[in-house]
Amino acid sequence: MKTIDIDALKPGMTLAKTVTNSDFIVLFLANTVLNEKQIVLLKNMKIPSVCVKDEFDMSKLYQQVISLKSKDSSFNRGFNKINKLANKIFAEIKTGGDIKSPIIMLVARILPLADDAGSINYLFNLGHMDNTLAQHCERVAIFAGIMAKWMDLDWAEIRQIVTAAFLHDIGKFKFPPTFLHRTVDDFQGTELQLYKTHCQIGRNMLRDLNFAEPIPTAVYQHHEYMNGSGFPSGIRGKDIHPFAKIIAAADAYDALISERPGHVKKTPFDAINLFAKSQFSRLDPHVCVPFITRIKDHLIGSHVILKDGRKGTVIFYPKDFASLPVIRLEDGTQINLNLERNLSIVKYEIT
């Protein structure tokens, strides 16, 4: 990998790192093979330099070492197996095949990953690798499983939640491929009305496939919000099935941490902030409070980089309701991020 001046970029070069602008909005993902148009765009955006892959990165030997390295983690092994099975299931859905048995196998493979808080870190780092609908559904299923576990639900319920979470966007398969990688915020007008029908289409597909309740209902309601601002029915509070509320939270979490062009990839620290605010509006506090409590414990001790480039360690959260931590910087000074709202955490690493 080498850093090169923007004027030295040539079509065909491969980005080694994701390129963001000064506001951390993603312009191009790592592994993008640049064309002429994209290079002109980078110049117009006044990006001074980028990291591209050099001959060694592209060599067969290096690729073999990297693939061995990534296969070495048990999380990656588990996630790769899930990914293969998920792709098969989605292919079956398109052709109207039976998916019930492979779904049972898939959920059995997802559950061990949902049992480990470390999956939050692995998935944060994995977000940029592939943003297909299948990977979105896999991540939402894992997050929903983690949230359900942190709510101390029983295993039968967790299994149903993971199943519904994996299938939550199944209705999108009836849409044109251009719809598949977009979120609700990307649609307007008649396109938005069409997008909203994926909840009902998904419920009907699951009923046709003989999935028992409450899975079809949870899928139908996964865009409903506690304050009635969701869709398709705009129902609120107790009228929303508890499983749908967990999937809504897992979906919101994934939208936050995903790396996709035009968006700022946020960290789990930002998710705490979002959940702390949303528990009084869109999301259910019964989901948010255990999530916030457990994830805070998990993040203490992690190494972070702040927006201004300074590095430090998360040492504690000052109060139970504080959504941001206190950081000890490398020079020993402490910063309470709740009092320094212009500083945010842009990267983190668990020790």
Ligand SMILES: [Fe+2]
């Ligand atoms: Fe959806």
